[in-house]
Amino acid sequence: MDVLALTFQAIPADIPVILDAKRGDVPNTSAAYADALFDSFHADAATVAPYVGLDSIEPFTTGSRYALVLARTSNPGAGDFQDLEVAGRPLYERVVERCVERFGADRCGFVVGATYPDEARRLRALAPDRLFLMPGVGSQGGDVGIALRAGMDANGGGVLPSASRSVLYASRGDDFEKAAGDAARVLSEAANAARAAATAGSR
Amino acid sequence: MDVLALTFQAIPADIPVILDAKRGDVPNTSAAYADALFDSFHADAATVAPYVGLDSIEPFTTGSRYALVLARTSNPGAGDFQDLEVAGRPLYERVVERCVERFGADRCGFVVGATYPDEARRLRALAPDRLFLMPGVGSQGGDVGIALRAGMDANGGGVLPSASRSVLYASRGDDFEKAAGDAARVLSEAANAARAAATAGSR
Known part of the structure; x- marks a missing residue:
């Protein structure tokens, strides 16, 4: 918890913070988790697991809160139940449809693995105005350009590609800070180039 | 975290501890959560959410670990996706079948809401040798006798009925310790009486 609090302190105020908490519990407990993530930690958004039901997601979508509901996750076993x-x-797709019906576009987006571009394309058609957090870039094998093209909305936006291990653990040596910064910058430039190419191609 | 650590310290060594964490993440992160729950906190079992896939559950079932996978949860919206x-x-039912195929009976049981006895009966038929944690007794409206009869295995065992709020918040006054103890004792006696009646009736 202290490490998490210190991490929050180090993030500039104009950078949004998404807590990848994947919570989802009976309503009373979900409300307590949501209070912790949004009121105590001041997260801007949190990831939420849908299995328990819409009433488990709801506390993460009230007021100015924002839920990123797991739709198609980035792991090899994602299809076991999701497919x-x-x-x-x-x-x-049913999870996305039910959440789109129930929660506004300003309160709910989806987690769609960068490792599964075909699924991202299907979901973009179902949820044209929702934000997609696309983890799995880097160590999990997702290609940021392919993921962006698959998940982008009609305006060339709506996607937050995400890499964790390839940035966090870019180096185990004394140069870890510079190495992580470099890895993040390379990824950011690749994402922006892919986006520019994709939106230019569609004009 | 400190409150959780103190709670662990207060629990006698012969009482098993189940962490109702409902975790479930991509394999690398699930492994870290499982290490935290079992190696740092020394839990005996933990609840796990299945949506991410079997590879997200697996780290909670290795060695002497034990996963209680969410099957049919106790909340009003449980049916939104589970049904x-x-x-x-x-x-x-598919979640239970896949977990039974993949994980041994000594490593994996299920969470089955005490509020849904019909579903518990169906699941007991599918998983005759698995432990069912049955939350939702008390504040959520589940009846311990009905839940036990629905979830019991052929030997009259296999069910852990669970009440949280009705015990934890039995009193907000200075008598909270005695009130919680009394509430737990009343529930325990009701459960044992229901079990005795049910097993006597089946002989």
């Missing part, structure tokens, strides 16, 4: 066919379409 | 029909049967 199960419900009325002819995968479960992850 | 969706997959190949003619509800998703929560």
Whole structure:
């Protein structure tokens, strides 16, 4: 907790903070988790697991809070349950549809693995105005350009590509700060170049 | 964290500890959560959310660890996704089947809300040798006798009924310790009486 608090202190005030907490509990407990993440830690958004139900997500979407609901995650086993066919379409599409019906675009977006661009394209069609957090760039093997092109909205926006290990652990040596900064910068430039190319191509 | 550590210290060594953490993340992060819950906090078991996939559950089932996977949760919105029909049967049954195939009975049980006895009966048929943690007794409205009869295995065991708020918040006054103890004792006696009646009736 102290390390998390120190990390928050080190982040400039104009940089949004997303807590990748993947919480999701019965409503009373979900409300307590949401209070902790948003009121105590002052997160701008948090990731939320949908299995427990819409009432478990709701406390993360009230007031100025913002939930990023797990839709299609970035891991190899993501399909075990998320791909199960419900009325002819995968479960992850149903999760997105139900959340889009229930929560406003300014209160709820989705986690869509950068490792699964085909699924990202399907979900963008279902949720044209939602933010997609796309983790799995870097160590998990997602390509930032492919992920961006798959997940982008009609205006060339709506995607937050995310890398964790490839930046955090860019170096174990004394140069870790510079190495992490360099890794983040390279990724940022690759993302911006891919976005520029994709939006230029669509004009 | 300090309050959690103090709570652990207050629990006698012969009482098993289940951390109702409902974690579930990509494998690398799930492994870190599992290390924290089992190696740092020395929990005996932890609850795990299945949506991310079997590889997100696996780190909670290695060595002497034990996962209680969310199957049918106790909240009003439990059916939003858990009841969706997959190949003619509800998703929560598929979750239980896949976990039973993948993880041994000594490493994995299930969370089945005491508020949903019909679902508990269906799941007991699918998982005759698994432990069911049945939360939702008390404040959430589950009846301990009905839950036990629905969830019990063929030997009259296999169920851990669980009440949280009705015990923790039995009193806000100075008598909170005695009131919580009394509430727990009343519940324990009701559970044992229901179990005795149910097993006597089946002989």
